[in-house]
Amino acid sequence: MRHAACHVVRHESGRPWLLGCWEESQARIVRTGPVRLALLGTCRTSAAELLLRADKLSTAAQAEDAVRGTAGCFTLLASVRGVVHARGAAAGARRLYRASVDGVAVVADRARTLAWLTGAGVDMAQLAARITCLESTPFPLDRAAVFEGVRAVPPEHAVHLDRSGRADERRWWQAPPQDLPLAEGAAGLRQALREAVAARVRPGQVWGADLSGGMDSTSLCFLAAETGAQLVTTTLELSDAANEDAGYARSAAAALPRGTTCLSFPIAELEPYLTGLADGGEPDDEPALKRRDLAQQRRIRAVLREHGAERRLCGQGGDHVVLPPECHLHDLVRHRPAAAVRRLAAFAALQRWPRGATARCLADRRGHGAWLAGQAALLARGRTPAAAPDLGWGPSMTPSPWATEYARQATADLLRQAAADVPPLAAARGPHRWIYQAQQAGRVAVTYEQYGMDLEMPFCDDAVLEACLRVRPHEALSPWSYKPLLAAAMRGIVPDPLLDRTTKGDASAEWHAGMKAQQPVLAAWADSSRLAAAGLADRGALRRAWLSPGTLPAACGPAVEAALAAEAWLRDVETHPVPDYLEEHPRDRDPVP
Incomplete structure (x- = not known):
């Protein structure tokens, strides 16, 4: 990796700790005694101030105390006597991944870096999860890496590396209480x-x-x-x-x-x-x-x-x-019923919620795991959930018209496993989905x-x-x-x-015009679809969706684009097996004063 690194920062022992390329304006890196502390990204803290804080650290995990209250969006990395603490951003706008390379845990901000180092291929089950549901990829599948053997570190977790190179994950961020007027x-x-x-x-x-x-x-x-x-x-x-x-x-x-x-x-x-x-x-x-x-x-x-x-x-x-999600009404009914009644009536009138379906949604007391398992069962059978207000732990998982049985089963299997192993982002539906949607925005920022x-x-x-x-x-x-x-x-x-504006514009007309202009490309892609070749999508259904998106319900637009994005990505992975950003760079042997 050293050939691709513009900068190398070393542990106290002299072994390489950080290798990479970054703009000097986007980095605060300091060292004092056995401590190395780095903020990569946007932050207001100066290197001099960070050095004063670093001088007080006795363990790597205390790095969180050193940056508490620091404005910006950054990756935090700390090394104290060879023990490492590393994390991205809770909102998902800075991400980390980890993998085992020759028995040593390696952490990177790019999944492709680790895939190249380990020779990993595309995880087709995880890719299936990106195109199977009409709504956005459900939690927690949305945060998974799409390369085999590469693990995406959850935004609210940090990686802890001990001196021997063993890695585990520890929660560094908790959602605050929702108690302010x-x-x-x-x-x-x-x-x-x-x-x-x-x-x-x-x-x-x-x-x-x-x-x-x-x-x-x-x-x-x-x-x-x-x-x-x-x-x-x-x-x-x-x-x-x-x-x-x-x-x-x-x-x-x-x-x-x-x-x-x-x-x-x-x-x-x-x-x-x-x-x-x-x-x-x-x-x-x-x-x-x-x-x-x-x-x-x-x-x-x-x-x-x-x-x-x-x-x-x-x-x-x-x-x-x-904007919090509407499912917070499910929580409100239980904790503040008087406040919930008027709001429920207004939302029901505004969104035209059927009275019976609304009552059933509000009566649903399933926890996150049980709800996720229920959605997996519907998806595996190819059943479309009954129309209902969006008050669940996530959007109802309606299967897309192009998803094959293999794609549905693979996604359902991942959901069942998650239902048993992965806790929600918060104890209640409202804050869980609020954090989920914020992290969706963070993914776009990374892109x-x-x-x-x-x-x-x-x-x-x-x-x-x-x-x-x-x-x-x-x-x-x-x-x-x-x-x-x-x-x-x-x-x-x-x-x-x-x-005081109450309206919101969109670019749906421009999107449909762009799809129409690209019809020759889309037709050729449907005929030679990599998604279809992998068994994830039905070729005919893809062709109909890409060439005639106007015939589908308006809610299908994001899913059509998600399938198109997955197809384009598979083609790009084919033609760029080695990341271009890993080409050789001029090196600065030690950027830290």
């Missing part, structure tokens, strides 16, 4: 977002910032303006005349400080969705859903660089962390980082997630207003009309 919780979220932006943006720096017109990106723009940064905002003008995003973006731009550069990109002047699909490229650690707009994002990045902005703030993750998009996503910081989780969920989600928690947090920073 909205006003108090909003103040905490405001502070967390301010610190998250300040950890990235400095006064006078030129920064790009998405300004979609949505509340998430708009909030980040105004917070970045507070820091004194020179902003260059980017707005996509979509084709749907009913989409209000561009109008809200223009209103926000008019309220930003004088000197802000506001760039607008009519969608017709950008590459269509899925442009370059057939070109392939370096595969990610797992199939990536964000391939759809890669060409557009690269164009926007190039224009921002022409304006002097090397990195861009993005509102990704806002929907996932500031963009690996694609080199130079995006910063403050909503995916652990401190922001924790600030949201502290709020009573029935106050953070309302049938009568949109994103009440974020709106309360941003009052006085973002103009009120922008916070």
